Amino acid sequence: MKAEAALTETETKYLMLIYRKQVEGSSDVSTTSIAKIFKVRPATVTEVLRNLSKKRLLVHRPYRGVELTEEGKREARKxxxxxxxxxxxxxxxxxxxxxxxxxxxxxxxxxxxxxxxxxxxxxYGHPTSCPCKKTIFTDVRCKREG
Ligand SMILES: [Zn+2]
Ligand SMILES: [Zn+2]
Missing domain, CATH: 1.10.60 (Diphtheria Toxin Repressor; domain 2)
Structure with missing residues (x-):
């Protein structure tokens, strides 16, 4: 089963947020900060993080924060x-x-x-950045000559 197919929509939002903060913004991501951004209870965040951790997309250390795994980063870039x-x-x-x-x-x-x-x-001729100037990641199946 592809990880992509196994993710819920909520989980994808978390992955994108964590990637933007941690990898592109190099800031720490905590349960509290995610709860504030999505306007949900910390318990809800913990639940979603636990599921993402079960799927091996991140490592969650209670009271310390989260870190995406290589697989998690790949998924977030997609x-x-x-x-x-x-x-x-x-x-x-x-x-x-x-x-x-x-x-x-x-x-x-x-x-x-x-x-x-x-x-x-x-x-669009394979754009390299979005309207807010963030990197558009490439896909192996999307070639320039196509
Ligand atoms: Zn392309
Ligand atoms: Zn953008």
């Missing part, structure tokens, strides 16, 4: 690729500002297949 390619589409085609593009992309990224994302990527 998800962020989808999110950011959708942002490119909304900003260009629909003239959405970066904030609105991000908001709408958040509602759809989980549901978009990588095939769809690669088609959009090809249409």
């Amino acid at each position: 998800l962020l690729r989808k999110h950011r390619i959708l942002e490119v589409l909304f900003a260009d085609l629909l003239k959405y500002d970066p904030k609105s593009a991000c908001k709408e992309a958040s509602k759809l990224d989980y549901h978009a297949s990588m095939e769809l994302i690669n088609t959009i990527c090809r249409t």
Whole structure:
């Protein structure tokens, strides 16, 4: 079973958030900080983190914070690729500002297949950054000559 298929939408939001904070922003991520951002109870966060940890996508040390595993980082990059390619589409085609593009992309990224994302990527000549200037990660199946 692909890890991608096994993740819930909520879990993908957590993975993307943790990657953005920890890898791209180099700041610590705690249960409390996640709870604040998603406006949920810390117990809810702990539950989701436990599930992600069972799936070996992160290591969760109670009272100390979380850290993504290599597999977790790979998964987060895939998800962020989808999110950011959708942002490119909304900003260009629909003239959405970066904030609105991000908001709408958040509602759809989980549901978009990588095939769809690669088609959009090809249409836009394989963009390297999204409207908010974040890196768009590559996909091996999406080649420049395509
Ligand atoms: Zn591409
Ligand atoms: Zn963006």
